[in-house]
Amino acid sequence: MHRKAKIIATVGPACSSPERLRKLIRAGVDVFRLNFSHGTHQSHRATVRNIRRISAQLHIPVGIMQDLQGPKIRTGATEGGNPIELKAGKKLVITTYHASNFVKARYIIAFTQSGATANLIAKYRPGSRVLAFTPYEEVVRRLKLTWGVTPMRMLPISNVDELIGALEKELLTRKLARRGDRLAILTGAPILERGHTSLLKLHEVKG
Numbered sequence: 644m645h646r647k648a649k650i651i652a653t654v655g656p657a658c659s660s661p662e663r664l665r666k667l668i669r670a671g672v673d674v675f676r677l678n679f680s681h682g683t684h685q686s687h688r689a690t691v692r693n694i695r696r697i698s699a700q701l702h703i704p705v706g707i708m709q710d711l712q713g714p715k716i717r718t719g720a721t722e723g724g725n726p727i728e729l730k731a732g733k734k735l736v737i738t739t740y741h742a743s744n745f746v747k748a749r750y751i752i753a754f755t756q757s758g759a760t761a762n763l764i765a766k767y768r769p770g771s772r773v774l775a776f777t778p779y780e781e782v783v784r785r786l787k788l789t790w791g792v793t794p795m796r797m798l799p800i801s802n803v804d805e806l807i808g809a810l811e812k813e814l815l816t817r818k819l820a821r822r823g824d825r826l827a828i829l830t831g832a833p834i835l836e837r838g839h840t841s842l843l844k845l846h847e848v849k850g
Contacts, residue, residue, distance in 0.1 A: 645772060647791040649673040651708065659690050665697050673787040674706035704780065704794070706787035748827040748845070749820065750774050754806060758782045758789075760829055765789045771827070774819075776810065803842065806830065811848055822850030 652658070652667050653676045664675075675694055677687050691707060698705045753760040753775045761775035773792045777783060778799040786794035797813060800806045807828060814820035828844040 645793070647772075649788060649790060651676050651788070653678060654690055654694075659686075659693075661693050661697060664690075664693055665701070668694075668697060668701055668703055668705055672705065674708050676708045676710055678710045680710070698784075704783045704787060704796075706784045708788055747825055749824040750814075750826050752776065752810060752826055752828045754800075754810070754828065754830040755782065756831070758786050758794075761786055761792045761794070762789055764829070765791050774814075776813070803830070803844070807844060807846055811846070814848070815850065820848050822848055824848040 650672050651674045652672045654664075655678075658664070658667065667675075675690075677690060679687065694705060694707060748771045751764055751769055751771045751773045753764060753773065755761050755775055755777050756779070758775065758777065761773060764773050768791065775782075775786050775789075775792050775794045776797045777786075777794065778797065780796060783794040783796050786792050795813070797809065800809055810826070810828065811820070814824075814826075820826070824847070826846045826848065828846055830842050830844075
């Protein structure tokens, strides 16, 4: 059974030993949270190394979340370079881009180099299950934190037709899809170029 919710475990003194970390990963933890308001950089570094080592041994990708102090929102450059004055009761819209909602697709599939496409889709809680394929293990780890996204690693492919064929084969091999399933595939063009999503392909699994 697929679960969209992610399991996040805060690592503290009671569960930072390699034995405890191994048990937590086997129990289904998706992401370990490290609270940098406590502990030292040396202790956190050791924990990160243990998590990475055990994750590799078990062949189970796990994300690591660094929790820093403060609530801070960095907006980037504002229009005209002018500051925005916030007033009580005034609505501030931070997210303005929308992901398409393909309700008739069994899966929304993002072939992503950085994870940004999958993160954008997940923000809008689509009804279809989101699968994210990437060539990079570190992107798989980061996406373990993202709601509703199942991240998987696959070899880099630069041709769109080859990519669709490889995705279909991967889904059939993993028994995630069957003949007739509809897929909404999102990627960039060129595929291996980071920083943009410019191609939407609607595809029906041939089997």
